Amino acid sequence: MSAPPTTPRGPRRFGWPKRVFSQVLLMQLAIITGVTVLVTGLFLAPLSAQLDDQAMRRALAIAQSTAAQPQLAASLLTTEPHPDGAVQGAAERIRRSTGAEYVVIMDRQGVRWSHTDPSRIGDVVSTDPSTALAGRSVMEIDSGTLGRSARGKVPLLDGSDRVVGAVSVGIAYDSVRARLLAAIPGLLAYAGGALAVGALAAYLISRRLQRQTHDLAFSDISALLTEREAMLHSIREGVVALDRTGRIRLLNDEAQRLLGLGPDAMGKQLDEALGGGRTTDVLAGRVVGDDLVTVRGSRVLLANRMPTDDGGAVATLRDRTELEYLGRELDSTRGLIDALRAQDHEHANRLHTLLGLLELEMHEEAVEFVTEVVGVHRATAEQVTEKVHDPLLASLLVGKATVAAERGVALRMAPETLLPDRLVDPRGLVTVLGNLVDNALDAAAGSADAQIEVGLRAEGRTVVLRVRDSGPGVPAGDHESIFMEGWSTKELPAHGKRGLGLPLVRRLAERQGGSVAVTGSPEGGAVFTVVLPEAMDEPERPGIPSPGEPERPGIPSSGEPERPGIPSSGGPEPLAAPSRGGSTASVRPATSGDAP
Numbered sequence: 001m002s003a004p005p006t007t008p009r010g011p012r013r014f015g016w017p018k019r020v021f022s023q024v025l026l027m028q029l030a031i032i033t034g035v036t037v038l039v040t041g042l043f044l045a046p047l048s049a050q051l052d053d054q055a056m057r058r059a060l061a062i063a064q065s066t067a068a069q070p071q072l073a074a075s076l077l078t079t080e081p082h083p084d085g086a087v088q089g090a091a092e093r094i095r096r097s098t099g100a101e102y103v104v105i106m107d108r109q110g111v112r113w114s115h116t117d118p119s120r121i122g123d124v125v126s127t128d129p130s131t132a133l134a135g136r137s138v139m140e141i142d143s144g145t146l147g148r149s150a151r152g153k154v155p156l157l158d159g160s161d162r163v164v165g166a167v168s169v170g171i172a173y174d175s176v177r178a179r180l181l182a183a184i185p186g187l188l189a190y191a192g193g194a195l196a197v198g199a200l201a202a203y204l205i206s207r208r209l210q211r212q213t214h215d216l217a218f219s220d221i222s223a224l225l226t227e228r229e230a231m232l233h234s235i236r237e238g239v240v241a242l243d244r245t246g247r248i249r250l251l252n253d254e255a256q257r258l259l260g261l262g263p264d265a266m267g268k269q270l271d272e273a274l275g276g277g278r279t280t281d282v283l284a285g286r287v288v289g290d291d292l293v294t295v296r297g298s299r300v301l302l303a304n305r306m307p308t309d310d311g312g313a314v315a316t317l318r319d320r321t322e323l324e325y326l327g328r329e330l331d332s333t334r335g336l337i338d339a340l341r342a343q344d345h346e347h348a349n350r351l352h353t354l355l356g357l358l359e360l361e362m363h364e365e366a367v368e369f370v371t372e373v374v375g376v377h378r379a380t381a382e383q384v385t386e387k388v389h390d391p392l393l394a395s396l397l398v399g400k401a402t403v404a405a406e407r408g409v410a411l412r413m414a415p416e417t418l419l420p421d422r423l424v425d426p427r428g429l430v431t432v433l434g435n436l437v438d439n440a441l442d443a444a445a446g447s448a449d450a451q452i453e454v455g456l457r458a459e460g461r462t463v464v465l466r467v468r469d470s471g472p473g474v475p476a477g478d479h480e481s482i483f484m485e486g487w488s489t490k491e492l493p494a495h496g497k498r499g500l501g502l503p504l505v506r507r508l509a510e511r512q513g514g515s516v517a518v519t520g521s522p523e524g525g526a527v528f529t530v531v532l533p534e535a536m537d538e539p540e541r542p543g544i545p546s547p548g549e550p551e552r553p554g555i556p557s558s559g560e561p562e563r564p565g566i567p568s569s570g571g572p573e574p575l576a577a578p579s580r581g582g583s584t585a586s587v588r589p590a591t592s593g594d595a596p
Helices: 020-067 070-078 086-098 173-212 218-232 253-259 270-274 278-284 321-359 363-387 391-406 426-444 501-511
Strands: 102-107 138-144 147-157 163-172 238-242 248-251 292-296 299-307 313-319 410-413 451-459 462-469 515-520 526-532 574-576
Touching: 020 086, 020 102, 020 138, 020 147, 020 163, 020 173, 070 086, 070 102, 070 147, 070 163, 086 102, 147 173, 238 253, 238 278, 248 253, 253 313, 270 278, 278 292, 278 299, 292 501, 321 363, 363 391, 363 410, 391 410, 391 426, 391 451, 426 451, 426 462, 426 501, 426 526, 501 515, 501 526
Parallel strands: 410 451, 410 574
Antiparallel strands: 102 163, 138 147, 147 163, 238 248, 238 313, 292 299, 299 313, 451 462, 462 526, 515 526
16 A cells, blocks of 8 residues: 655744644743743842942941041041141041042031042032031932942031031942942853753653653644544443552443443542452453453453553453353254254154054054153153243253253252242243253263252242252352353353353342352252242232143143153153163154154
């Protein structure tokens, strides 16, 4: 198959990327850069104000220290302003030791007694000194003859605390700006480092997101989600998704139907939603394998479980109920075909025998031979219908007797068997009895004196069913295991699965509030007992025949068959047993018009 044609690429256009990885990375880088710039700006804005305040306070502190020297006030009162005066010398010593731009001492008229430029001594100061001369301290940033500076002004007091002048100290504003500019590179370095770390973290997070999203675009993810929802809810196969803790995170419509759950099961633990049992063990991974068979309610399911990368799992369920029934029907049909083939062989033998008797003119022996054969046919059906009045169960037992005879097994009715035609669910009891008889046939076939005994009796509205076989029996340690799905000691049949009959029997019994158990028999073999409460309708009033129980012709009120030479139906005579030569006698109910 040829590859699909590729679409030619046009000129590359720069724009907003489509991949989740690229979009998230760009958004994170934009957010980190914006936050870094904002934080840096918010830090620099108060830093400038803080540096100004520090410079003004420093100038004020120098001015206060200068004004605290008592000789300055005395010199100011006793001398004249002069470049070589005592006031100028003291002010210059203070200026040089503190690193101030200027230290100006003035009298009450604002005349300078000190200045960095001696030629300005004796002149009036360029800024208003009234506040300081009024006895109050001043901090400000202002411009004067030496340029812009951070200033501190304080009054100069004499020994009597009278204001005799003022001291003005200035810190060059260029030094404040220089400190601010010197702090910016370090701040930007820290901001750049934070930006780099943030960008690396954003890249790593985006790479992980890229792996988790398989480098898809947002539009692709949306389309995949829509398609996933449509597919999961339209397929006819159950899908159950679990997280790593065993909690249900997905349950499509078919899985809800097969498991008998509702949408409220989402988010629950598997054991809480389903309860205990094999189905829960299979879905939870406690039972491993491919195409695992499990029974949920009345459904036979085929389950497969696949772990996921996040520690969870996805399980698929297929409804195998109809296929299993068809497989069992196929097995039964094959058994009946084999029985019919043997019947055909036996029928030909009988015809040859009858022909030989007639050719030898042994007419009485021929009549006796025909009478015996017809009697066996009739007796088999009458033994069943006398004890089991339900037509479905009676037909099942007659058919199973034919199959048992073909396989060399004697199928007997227990002496206590008596079941009126008042069953609530005869089809369910047919399924239970058919599975138990089939298993008993498989177990008894090939054993010495192979036989099966079936007992059916009603105790009020409760039906007690017992099937005993002469096989090897069930080990005591396996009395519970045999009722688990998939457990079997037999070879696989044509339809490929075993270990479903007994679990179905248990489910059907439990659904009606009953129970099933297996025990050993003193004569050897296994005994399966099924108790089904409320399996019978209320009995009819005395003297009124139950509907469905008409008078049966040929059966007297005593319950004994009319034909001579036929064993009593109350005894443990086999319904059908292997005839000589390996062939079987027919168990079809005979009518008056039947002929061999």
